[in-house]
Amino acid sequence: MASLTIKAIFCMQLLPLLIGVFSVIRINGSWDVEEGLLRRQTGHQREFDYFMLSLLWPGTACRNTTKCCSSNACCRSNSPSIFTIHGLWADYNDGTWPACCSGPQFDKEQISTLRRPMKKYWPSFSCEATSTCHHEKGSFWAHEWEKHGTCSYPVVHDEYEYFLMTLNVYFKYNVTGVLFEAGYVPSNSEKYPLGGIISAIQNAFHATPELICSGDAVEELRICFYKDLQPRDCASGSIIKSGRVSSGSCPQYVSLPVNGSGGLDNTTADFLSER
Numbered sequence: 001m002a003s004l005t006i007k008a009i010f011c012m013q014l015l016p017l018l019i020g021v022f023s024v025i026r027i028n029g030s031w032d033v034e035e036g037l038l039r040r041q042t043g044h045q046r047e048f049d050y051f052m053l054s055l056l057w058p059g060t061a062c063r064n065t066t067k068c069c070s071s072n073a074c075c076r077s078n079s080p081s082i083f084t085i086h087g088l089w090a091d092y093n094d095g096t097w098p099a100c101c102s103g104p105q106f107d108k109e110q111i112s113t114l115r116r117p118m119k120k121y122w123p124s125f126s127c128e129a130t131s132t133c134h135h136e137k138g139s140f141w142a143h144e145w146e147k148h149g150t151c152s153y154p155v156v157h158d159e160y161e162y163f164l165m166t167l168n169v170y171f172k173y174n175v176t177g178v179l180f181e182a183g184y185v186p187s188n189s190e191k192y193p194l195g196g197i198i199s200a201i202q203n204a205f206h207a208t209p210e211l212i213c214s215g216d217a218v219e220e221l222r223i224c225f226y227k228d229l230q231p232r233d234c235a236s237g238s239i240i241k242s243g244r245v246s247s248g249s250c251p252q253y254v255s256l257p258v259n260g261s262g263g264l265d266n267t268t269a270d271f272l273s274e275r
Contacts (some may be wrong), residue, residue, distance in 0.1 A: 048152065051152070051229070052089045052210075053223050053224070054220055055083035056220055057217070058084060059186060059217070060257055063214070069127035072126060072127045073123035080120070081186040084122060086144075087144040088144075088169065091224075092235075098151040100133035100147055100150065101150040106145045110160050111141070111163050117167055118141065118163065118167070121170060130142070134146065141163070173223060173231065186258045187255065187257075187258065190255065192253060192254055192256070194253065195252075205223060207224065208233040210234045216254055
């Protein structure tokens with residue numbers, strides 16, 4: 001009898017919460033909204049603290065290319081000599097990050113109107129399919145949306161918004177243009193002071209970036225943003241890293257190697273003319 005009484009009390013306490021949840025579902029007609037509400041209430045996935053925009057340098061990313069295909073930007077005759085997008089990641093201030101949060105699977109039709117700029121400025125540098133959060137293999141874009149984009153709630157609400165917002169931030173904070181104006185241009189012979197590259201970004205955006213190197217070549221450059229997309233320092237204790245978690249540093253002088261025959265390709269020229 002006592003156990004039945006305890007169960008009855010528990011059910012009575014739980015009932016108002018369930019009624020409230022399903023009432024909002026009925027009013028909004030959107031499970032995506034409700035999933036976010038439940039996540040906040042239960043603490044199943046705590047809200048992220050800031051965004052990190054990760055950019056790839058193609059000349060470094062393509063050094064180990066051994067296989068060509070139509071999806072690999074390394075194999076294009078006009079392979080870009082600008083920083084391209086790796087992804088926009090939701091991060092925590094403690095150095096960790098959420099991944100594979102609740103959200104729909106990638107649907108390429110949702111971003112059909114963005115495909116042209118994404119192919120140019122958010123390309124893949126591999127022929128291999130990548131793992132997704134649904135235990136499948138998919139495109140580079142599918143990986144970025146399912147692993148990172150779904151964790152950008154409540155700033156981002158759907159796939160289209162995630163990719164459009166990332167493109168807008170990328171163009172607004174034109175890292176390649178800032179470095180080119182400071183004299184840091186693609187070259188297979190020049191070495192540039194790491195401190196000069198960091199200072200150029202700091203002066204332009206009033207925020208300290210992170211750099212990742214492969215040997216002496218810049219491989220990634222990351223800039224961080226508050227949730228309102230204003231620049232901020234990245235949260236790690238070390239401002240220059242050689243991995244997702246700090247485990248080394250770039251050398252004092254670094255290179256921005258050219259992929260292919262060199263010179264300004266059409267993508268680079270178009271990008272700089274849009275500034």
